[in-house]
Amino acid sequence: MEFRHLGKSGLIISEIAYGNWITHGSQVEEDTATACVRAALDAGITTFDTADVYAQGKAEEVLGRALKGERRDGLEIFSKVYWPMGEGKNDKGLSRKHILRGAEDSLRRLGTDYLDLYQAHRFDYTTPLEETMRAFEDLVRQGKALYIGVSEWRAEEIERALKIADEMGFDRIVSSQPQYNMLWRVIESEVVPVCEREGIGQVVWSPIAGGVLTGKYRPGQQAPAGSRASDPKSKHFIADKAEDQALLEKVQKLEPLAAEAGLSMPQLAVAWVLQNPNVSAAIIGASRPEQVQDNVQAAGVKLDAGLLARIDEILGDSVQRDPALTKSPENIRDR
16 A cells, blocks of 8 residues: 555545445445455555445444444544435534534544544535634544545635635645546646645545446446446436446447556556546445455556556547536535
């Protein structure tokens, strides 16, 4: 395993992190989830990412139990707050009430007394940003969160938060958690330049595009049994890509490039995002321990410029680059 600083902060994290969105508490049984966490630990992963909304709290509980007994100071545990966790109007968003209550609930479910990184899971247009930033600052001062980050925020939203932090003497955002992979590069034109300038690191999710970049979804064939695209609970997350025959044909053309580099398709996809110097870590998920063992082989891999150019040539106009595709609900209180 290789390690990187989280942005320009002093926190060092494993460049491959383990995340449990979709899988823990819903898609896989707890014993399998625990085996995946053990495989991650055995591979040298120290950074674990979750969120309160994943399986409505169950994912945090499963992760907490799987990590029980590990030396807490040897781990970096991340969680997030924003999405609805109840029926009440204050059970969602980034109000002071929801952030402080959400943090307490996440700590209880994870079985820890602090989070290494606590993240705003989207931008809340219905709450004054000053209120949100002060609530996060209070958690830092209380020692319940060591660092603060955001997820799926636009460049101008990140800049607004930094300005408030500087004016009010608050701790600054140190991380951004966006979707990023060979097919989804919407952060490159605006978010990454701002973050590079301000010392913010990317902790990216979906480096294998929900499994599409593994090559397992083949043109003209049904989705493999047990895959995300065949699961009624999760298929809607990737249906647009898993059913795009032209895209699937392009992905198949990446297989010889992966073989040439001595990598599996998942390893190529994870290694690709790690070539971006603004990326502090790539989050991988798994429904089987073998997937963890395969993906972690991407740590430390260097891809040459020629290979990267050939990937771009193959994928062509299938790559999404529009920064406007990063967006949060206009009014989370209506949900």
